[in-house]
Amino acid sequence: MSAERTGPTVAVLVELLREVAAEEVPADLETSGPETIRALGLTSVRILEFLVEVEDRLGIEWGEELSPEIVGSFEAMAEYIAGQRDAAIDGRTR
């Protein structure tokens, strides 16, 4: 996984999460490694608001096949989103 590839998306994800759960996201938020989102202990309502915000702002649609590891980590989620975008570009340029 490349930080260069996912870094900007991680930054956007953090910004969106702060928008929906400002009080629950610490200033020194850890974004590197597994379970960085899960460790925040967000309620299901907050997680849902965050995921919907990501869908709306980043133009993706969540499928139910995603593993818990992707939903629970900033880096893994960013990697997944980057993959979705690459697939969309491939589809358009084929």
Place this chain on the structure above:
Amino acid sequence: MDAEKIEALDLRYGESGRIHETADGEPMYYELRGEGPTLTFVSTIYVMATAWRNFTGELVRRNRILTYDLRNQGASVEAPARFSQHVEDLRHLLDDLGVERTYLVGSSISTLICRDFAVAHPDRVSGLVLTGPSISPWGKGRRKRIVRSWLAALEADGAQGLFDLIYPIVFGDKLVAEGRGATYLALRERFLAINSKAQLAENLEASLEASDEVDLLGRLSCPTLLIVGDDDFTASRGAALEMMRLIGRGRVDVFSECGHLPYFEATDRFESSVQEFVAAVEGGTLAEPPEERLL
């Protein structure tokens, strides 16, 4: 519980949480917010102390909201407990906080705790709110069969396997259809984050100890609000009406287009329903005989 764990929980749970010491010296996490009649929300396996914040935003303006994690759940002591222990834990928590009387709000399996507490300590309960009650007015059989099937799924496929089994059952058709992937993922993420396979198994096993004696309903002396979704897989409108006939005093609110957890699927209606019930009990205006409302 060591200081490092408490610090971690504080980060996760926020500043409104406190640790109560149970009668046997174990930590029990709770939150107490607002002023007015006390409404104690008894958590169930899907919903813990912190989550109730999302479903009590209006209620906390007029009431004192007490939420807590059951023994062997969330930030409370991580050790298996007999089901009857939850009643004793609740009594001790109320004593410690100086709460002489409270409304008890239960959901699904925790409605059994509310019922047992109200039967054992009728002088402590102003009213019961049983949401999607796991209580049959006809007797034993179904509830325990359901729990055993969930335990089998848990054993075979872990916590995610159990979640995949219960998600389309617990939530209503409308929410599952309209919620799409994001809702499934969000609820699954929270479910997996707060529940270990061992704790789920222990808590589901313990729930099998709860009594399904129908007579217990007739021993409830406080007014009772039954909230059921019209798409609830187990607490049907017919069952709720029969339960109310046995209880004798209260109200049945049936929520349209809702499954087993109306507070999640229709938070505004849930809060209004509870507030209207509390106001009617406090004001002595609860209708008799019991009424049914379609909301």
